Amino acid sequence: MSEQQAYPYATYLDIKFPPLQLVNVPALVKACAEKWYNQTLCKVNDSVVRLGVMQGEYHWHKHDSDDEFFFVLEGHFIIDLEDRSVDLQPQQGFVVPKGVKHRTRAPDRAVILMVETVAIVPTGDA
DSSP states (O other), X not given: OOXXXXXXXXXXXXXXXXXXXXXXXXXXXXXXXXXXXXEEEEEETTEEEEEEEEEEEOOOBOOSSOOEEEEEEESOEEEEESSOEEEEOTTOEEEEOTTOOEEEEEEEEEEEEEEEETTOOTTOOO
């Protein structure tokens, strides 16, 4: 498929908070009106930390060269793998290794942090 598929997610890859600036997650969460919001907060070496405020389902995808770390701040967040589902509660995290097909779900509004490489394509590799 030569055309990039459009997804109904609000994804912002710009770095919201440069070094030496306070990262204000509560203000971003409070201002969020989207059902599936993903904002890059900051860059740390070759990785980024992203904020997700989510409700609903993301599509099945994988990342051939990048691991992803998910950490739940509020709500609960489900990571479906091909052979099982991992249900994360607040203060729990999980790493999806590179090459593993997965999708994420939030039955109710969830607030999560993600850590991944700067080069990752959030919607997955083609």
